[in-house]
Amino acid sequence: MSRSGSLSSAGGTDTTGQTYTQSSDFSSDRSSDALRNKKTSFEVISGNVRxxxxEILRATSWFAPxxxxxxxxxxxxxxxxxxNGKDVAVKRAKKNAKDEHLTNESFRTEIGTLQQISHINLVGFYGYLLFEDEKIIVLEWVTNGNLRQHLDYKPLIHRDIKSSNILLTSTLHGKIADFGLAKLASTDAGDTxxxxxxxxxxxxxxxxxxxxxxxTNKSDVYSYGVVLLExxxxxxxxxxxxxxxxxEWAMTEFRKGNVRSTIDPKLTIDSAITVAAERIFDLAYRCLNSDRRKRPSMDECGKILWNIRKAYNDLARNAN
Structure with missing residues (x-):
């Protein structure tokens, strides 16, 4: 596969001689309209695959989570x-105005490197897109996951996540107990x-x-949503x-915007606690979605909770 090509900025003519225009839509929304508005005659211009x-939207089902x-x-x-049925990995740069210069620079560096190298132990490079606020690299799909996944223990479906099965150490670190109903899950990224x-x-x-x-993997997520409300x-x-x-009571109050009235009265209910509770309720609402495919993964739950903890600490610190 040829790796010739040059990086293009939005607006002008690409290396195929084809013209393209710049849309004014910079929305990062995943809605069909927002993504479709980015459509122009611009194509990925590197490599034999164009x-x-x-095609990128169809390939990723509009960047489905x-x-x-x-x-x-x-x-x-x-x-x-x-x-054509070919599996690929589509790497999409995050949109962060603060780090835009660094993101552009790292993207160009990665493309420049990928265009110049080819080796049996390197992931194959098919092409890239640099247009408006989109920076996308299309790579070979490697079927067997990554080394970390093979070194890790197989994930479990616990089947009995509840508050009484979450034990606390002297430093309040949670440890899950009672694996009598547990089932080994697949190591792939899909829903086992x-x-x-x-x-x-x-x-x-x-x-x-x-x-x-x-x-499924998402059944424990539902149970965890109940624990969050608890x-x-x-x-x-x-x-x-x-x-x-x-x-049902808690989710009804959440939809009404009455989270503060549901908070355990044993807690000191200040603005920091209220904000944290509202965000935890929002996460619980997602965990309890009747469509399990729309529930977050436990990994995503962990990241959200870390962000909630950080925001709570910042608010509490500023209040003192």
């Missing part, structure tokens, strides 16, 4: 499938489905698991508030 913006296979500080990698009789603790069990007898409200999932159980 892609239009439409469930096709995400990796994320670093400056980019997200998606699994994609080209129109295991057919088994529904088991678990009432109030924590994923309703979809209950209906279908299919437990932490904030101080109530058990089987507690009734009026004519509703805790989860």
């Amino acid at each position: 892609f239009t913006w439409d 469930d096709l995400t296979v990796g994320e670093g500080g400056s980019s997200i990698v998606y699994r994609g499938k080209l129109d 489905v295991v057919q088994t009789m529904a088991k678990g603790t009432h109030g924590y069990v994923d309703p979809e698991y209950f209906k279908t007898n299919q437990v 932490i904030v409200t101080g109530k058990r999932p089987t507690d009734r508030i009026g004519d509703r159980f805790m989860v």
